[in-house]
Amino acid sequence: MAMESMRMRRTIRKFTNERISESEIRDLLLAAMYAPSAWGKRSWEFIVVDDENFKKELGNLTPYSSQAAMAPIDIVVLSDKNASNAWIEDASVAAEHINLAAAKMGLGSSWIQVRGMNHNAMDAEVYLRELLGIPSNYGICCMIAVGHPAEQKSPHREGEFMPEKVHRNRFGMQAAA
Ligand SMILES: Cc1cc2nc3c(=O)[nH]c(=O)nc-3n(C[C@H](O)[C@H](O)[C@H](O)COP(=O)(O)O)c2cc1C
Incomplete structure (x- = not known):
């Protein structure tokens, strides 16, 4: 059930050395391609990075990207700005x-x-564009580091529901109890 998958998902930043198979990579990308997109334009494209030298560069890309170097693969998520203003x-x-x-x-x-994000004093997007040869019409959203988990985190809990984040009809209005 989708709700259960969402509850179980946690950010994992530590990975074992085990490879991700080509069929697993395909499934991850297939899931991405099932995503809704504005006007059905499917403006996204993906770069699967498994080259050790490139991964090392990705690990140093931003102050918060070190796990990219350790993951067996990183999927860089791009989108064609010319195809969609909702890229x-x-x-x-x-x-x-x-x-x-x-x-x-x-x-x-x-x-x-x-x-x-910044790469040293430079725009991280500019640096990554140059590194991976990404044409200028593609915006770079993020990278997803993927691997077999080497850390465990508790799933989200039902008790995380935050009623104060929810408004009914007008901002500041709560639903009747
Ligand atoms: C838009 C966005 C940007 C994020 N950027 C980073 C990042 O640069 N580095 C990182 O390690 N985690 C990043 N995260 C992961 C968040 O830190 C993580 O989702 C958050 O702490 C909640 O934890 P959870 O994913 O386990 O629920 C990002 C998440 C989102 C949605």
Whole structure:
């Protein structure tokens, strides 16, 4: 059930050395391609990075990307800005589909932000574009580091429901108890 997959999914940043098979990679990408997209444009594209040298670079890309170097693969999520003005949303939804599919498949994954991040004094997107040869019309949303988990985290709990985050009809209005 989708709800159970969402509850179980946690950000995993530590991975074993076990490989991710080509069929697992395909399934992760297939899940991404099932994502909704604005106007059905499917503006996203994906770069699967498994080269050790590139992964090392990804690990140093931002202050919060070190797990990218350790993961067996990183999936860079791009979107064609010319295809859709909702490219950020298209890419984000696809990225989260990868996260959810990974959890369901018993893998661990973590979202690593690229858009708007810095690489040293440089824009991380500019650096990554140059590194991986990404054309200028593609926006880079994020990378998803994926591997077999080497850490365990508790699933989310039903008790995490936060009524104060929910408004009814107008902001600030609560549903009647
Ligand atoms: C938009 C977005 C950006 C994130 N950026 C990073 C990141 O750069 N590095 C990282 O290790 N985790 C990143 N995360 C993962 C969050 O830290 C994580 O989702 C949050 O702490 C909640 O934990 P959970 O995913 O286990 O529920 C990001 C998550 C989202 C949705």
